Amino acid sequence: MPSTVDEPAEQVSLVGEDGREIVFTLHDAFDLDGEVYYLVESGEDPEQVLLLKSVGEDLEALAGDEFDRVIERLEAAEAQGEGGAAPEPAG
Numbered sequence: 649m650p651s652t653v654d655e656p657a658e659q660v661s662l663v664g665e666d667g668r669e670i671v672f673t674l675h676d677a678f679d680l681d682g683e684v685y686y687l688v689e690s691g692e693d694p695e696q697v698l699l700l701k702s703v704g705e706d707l708e709a710l711a712g713d714e715f716d717r718v719i720e721r722l723e724a725a726e727a728q729g730e731g732g733a734a735p736e737p738a739g
Contacts, residue, residue: 657673657674657675658673658674659671659672659673659674659691660672660673660674660688662688662707670690670691670692671690671691671692672688672689672690672691672698673688673689673691674686674687674688675687675688675689675697678722680718680721680722683701683702684701684702685699685700685701685702685710685718686699686700686701686702686707687699687700688700698710699715699718699719701714701718
């Protein structure tokens with residue numbers, strides 16, 4: 649569910665491959681084709697927005713064809729509105 653003015657965005661801490669902890673703002677979590685995805689924004693650099701996929705107990709940043717495919721499906725579902733087959737919220 650998108651955040652509202654009354655509801656602060658959830659902050660999550662992730663540990664990078666270098667072992668450094670980075671704080672992100674969680675904007676969305678959704679299920680698409682049985683996979684769970686998270687849209688996050690870096691707390692240090694708001695220009696850094698990542699699409700992460702849950703892989704076992706880890707998160708993997710998407711890039712290339714898979715990134716394009718998921719974004720296209722998400723945008724198409726949003727364009728269809730409530731009556732369409734939107735991705736299910738994760739959780």
